[in-house]
Amino acid sequence: MSTPKPGRRTRPADRKGQLVDHAATLFLERGYPQVSVADIARAAGVTAPSVYRHFADKQSLLAAAVLAGVDDLEACTDRALSAAPTPGVDRLIAAVCTLGVRRPEATSLWRWASQHLTDDQNREVVLRTREILHRWAAALSDGTDLTDREAVTLAWAVLSVAGSLSVHNIRMSAGRALDGLDTLVRRAIALHPAGAPPLPPMPPPGAGPSTRRDEILDAAAALFAVRGYAGVGVDDIGAAVGITGPSVYKHFSSKLSILLGIGQRSAARLEAGVMAAWATTADPAKLLALLVDSYVNVITSTPDLSVAFNNSFALSGQPTASDLVDVQRRYVARWTDLLLQIHPDLTRDRAAVDVHAALSIVNDAIRMRRGTRRTEFGAQMAYLMKGVLAI
Numbered sequence: 001m002s003t004p005k006p007g008r009r010t011r012p013a014d015r016k017g018q019l020v021d022h023a024a025t026l027f028l029e030r031g032y033p034q035v036s037v038a039d040i041a042r043a044a045g046v047t048a049p050s051v052y053r054h055f056a057d058k059q060s061l062l063a064a065a066v067l068a069g070v071d072d073l074e075a076c077t078d079r080a081l082s083a084a085p086t087p088g089v090d091r092l093i094a095a096v097c098t099l100g101v102r103r104p105e106a107t108s109l110w111r112w113a114s115q116h117l118t119d120d121q122n123r124e125v126v127l128r129t130r131e132i133l134h135r136w137a138a139a140l141s142d143g144t145d146l147t148d149r150e151a152v153t154l155a156w157a158v159l160s161v162a163g164s165l166s167v168h169n170i171r172m173s174a175g176r177a178l179d180g181l182d183t184l185v186r187r188a189i190a191l192h193p194a195g196a197p198p199l200p201p202m203p204p205p206g207a208g209p210s211t212r213r214d215e216i217l218d219a220a221a222a223l224f225a226v227r228g229y230a231g232v233g234v235d236d237i238g239a240a241v242g243i244t245g246p247s248v249y250k251h252f253s254s255k256l257s258i259l260l261g262i263g264q265r266s267a268a269r270l271e272a273g274v275m276a277a278w279a280t281t282a283d284p285a286k287l288l289a290l291l292v293d294s295y296v297n298v299i300t301s302t303p304d305l306s307v308a309f310n311n312s313f314a315l316s317g318q319p320t321a322s323d324l325v326d327v328q329r330r331y332v333a334r335w336t337d338l339l340l341q342i343h344p345d346l347t348r349d350r351a352a353v354d355v356h357a358a359l360s361i362v363n364d365a366i367r368m369r370r371g372t373r374r375t376e377f378g379a380q381m382a383y384l385m386k387g388v389l390a391i
Contacts (some may be wrong), residue, residue, distance in 0.1 A: 016054045016064075019044050024065035024105035028166055031313025032062055032116050033230040063121050065105065066113050070128050072099060072106035077132050081139055089189070092139055093158075097181040100162035101174050107163030111364055112310070115228035133159065140189050153193045156370060157361050157384050158185050164360035170349050180350055184357050187388050196376065196383035202273070202297035213251045215241045217265060217304075220258045225303040229259055229311040256314065260321055263308035267327045269298045270305070274334065284341035285391050291335060292389075295359070296382045299366055306366045332356070342391055358385040 022043040026035045037058050041048045055061045080088065080095040100107045110129065114122050136158065137151035146154070161184045165177060172180075219240035223232045234255050235245035252258045273294025277287050299305040308324075315321035335355045340346055346354070362381040364370075371377050 015044075015046075015050075017068075019046075019051055019054055019061065020064045020068050023061045024069065024109055027062060027065060027113070028105050028109050030316070032058075032113060034313050034316070037061070059116065062113055062116055063118075066110045066117065066121070066125060069103075069106040069109050070125055070132075072103055073132050074128065076106075077135055081135060089139055089142075092136060093182060093185050093189075096136075096158060096162045097178050097185060100165055100181055101177045104163065104166040107159060108166040111163065111367060114368075115231060146192065147194060150193050153371070153380060153384075154189050154191065156365065157188045157388075160360040160364040161185050161188060161357045161388065163364075164357040165353070167360060167363075168352070168356045170352050170356075172349055172353070176350070177353070180353050181357075184354060184388050187390060188361075188384065191384060191387040193380040193383060196379040199296060199379040199382050200293055202294065202301065212241070212243075213261075216248060216251055216258065217261050220255075221262050221303045221307045224259070224262070224307045224311060229255075229307075229314050234258075256318065257320070259308070259311060259314060260318075260324060262304050263312075263315065263321070263324045263328075266298065266302070266304035266308050267324060267331070269302075270295065270331055271327075273298065274331070284338045288335060288338040288342065288389065288391050289386055291338070292358070292382050292385050292391075296362055296378050296385070299362060300372065300378045300381075306363065309363055310367055332359075339389060339391075354389060358388045361385055361388065 019040060023035070023040045026039055026043060035058070037051050038048050040058075040061065041051045044051075051061070055064065076095045076099045077092070080092040096107070110125050114125075117125065133152060133155040136155035137148065140146065140154055140158075141148065141151035162181060165181070216237060220232070220237045223236055223240060232255075233245070234248050237255075237258065238245040238248045248258075252261065273291065277290035277294065280290060281287055295305075315324065332352070332355060336348065336352045339351045339355060340348060343351070361384050365377075365381060366372060
């Protein structure tokens with residue numbers, strides 16, 4: 001048996017796995033475009049050339065991190081559903097919630113990464129994840145009157161709730177986080193999406209005639225929704241509205257300012273929903289229910305809101321975006337305040353976690369374009385969100 005020479009560092013047994021873990025954490029915290037190979041190397045305590053000995057580029061690291069998360073989901077499901085002859089829903093809930101707390105990248109990273117993966121990589125992720133969720137659905141529907149479609153809808157909602165801890169910076173102990181997720185997941189699986197009441201229509205925005213600026217925002221939002229912020233150039237946006245890229249700069253100083261404009265426009269629509277709700281009732285439960293309806297209506301009627309949410313990493317740290325970030329925080333705080341009035345036994349951090357979990361259900365479904373063309377989609381999303389919030 002050889003002994004390492006004095007002063008010489010030994011290589012960890014699984015350097016590749018360590019790099020994947022560090023990359024997954026950074027991608028989840030900052031967003032893929034904002035992370036470099038040098039950042040990953042620094043986090044792992046190695047040099048960039050050391051990273052390239054294992055991975056060809058940053059994209060291959062992302063693919064490895066996403067697939068490692070799917071591996072974790074599969075392993076978690078195997079342990080929960082193979083421990084006894086009869087599938088155990090309690091075991092599944094415990095396993096999924098534990099994964100969401102201890103390895104958030106497993107329940108979250110793959111949902112953000114599709115625009116940066118190849119078609120083949122996306123196909124593998126989608127097929128494997130769909131198989132996992134259908135196994136969850138079979139366990140959830142066992143011995144119940146849920147239809148297959150309802151069970152699948154609930155399985156996706158469970159995944160969104162379990163992965164929702166990664167979308168905010170609220171800090172709580174692992175034990176409290178597990179208890180909170182367990183409660184929310186159990187509320188979700190007790191629902192029957194097929195019985196969702198119709199979603200009240202949202203009044204059309206009282207805007208004037210469309211301007212060139214509006215056309216640019218519309219085109220950019222549509223492109224960002226499909227290709228992501230990083231995958232779209234100003235020339236692409238100009239071409240979509242029939243002008244040259246430089247002509248876009250007559251209306252916006254940069255691509256970032258276009259994204260900011262999209263975020264401001266969606267925030268104004270949400271604020272209009274808040275004002276309309278307050279003009280209708282002062283009852284906290286009714287108010288929060290109206291805000292849920294308004295949010296679902298806004299996010300399903302235009303790509304603006306989901307684009308602003310999904311590309312928020314690009315606005316992080318930008319002085320010009322600070323006002324928009326404040327507006328978004330105040331909007332979530334309104335939901336949290338109302339939930340505390342409805343359920344005064346909750347602590348503020350727990351109420352905020354509940355709000356983010358509910359929002360994640362529809363945000364994830366829109367991001368993945370899952371069932372969005374079905375006429376009942378909006379009604380079911382609002383129903384699931386209200387059910388998770390117990391309103």
